[in-house]
Amino acid sequence: MPKTLKFESLKGNSEFKKILSAKKVSSDLFTIYYANKETAPEINKIHISFVSAKKLGNAVKRNKIRRRLKMAARKAITEIDSFNNKYKYAVFAKSKIYDVDFNKIVQELGYKFGSLK
Template structure:
């Protein structure tokens, strides 16, 4: 995932928290904020120190970025997504994380229709 597709600034995180819509399951909270002037979605990640050591937190972030990369063509552009990982994520493998993210994104109605034959690889 290219760096220009990431939300980095605290001000942008706070704007998504205040103006965006939030959806959650047991593993993730996702805030989505519509940005009509941008061509590609951006993601911001938050993984608390309560979840594990730096290695674990960085691995979770890599898994989430990879899941978004694989779902890139099914996610609505013109949005900023803030993903907050919850404790159960620490014990999950990549495919479980991807499935959980897909679940919360379906709840938030930001996934376009699933392409036939493009379920879990």
């Protein structure tokens, strides 16, 4: 993967519904939903959204969770060779992620993204 990654977030309720009805892989820290892209994969654009539900805390806590997830995903994707850019992703945070070490999040994301076929 190139060093400069651009995350393109998912747009609209219909796009989320398609992804949520497709495949998923879970962890203690997050759940990744993924579905095939309708268009050809672009080299440096990754269609991914990071979601933290209201039950995880106030706005400050939720935004911190999203920022940590986004940076961890950016680092994990650049570190692994087997990242599959033919999917659209939605990463839903779980409550444990707030207190976990950043490197653990990167390691877990790398493992899960690498296992997607």
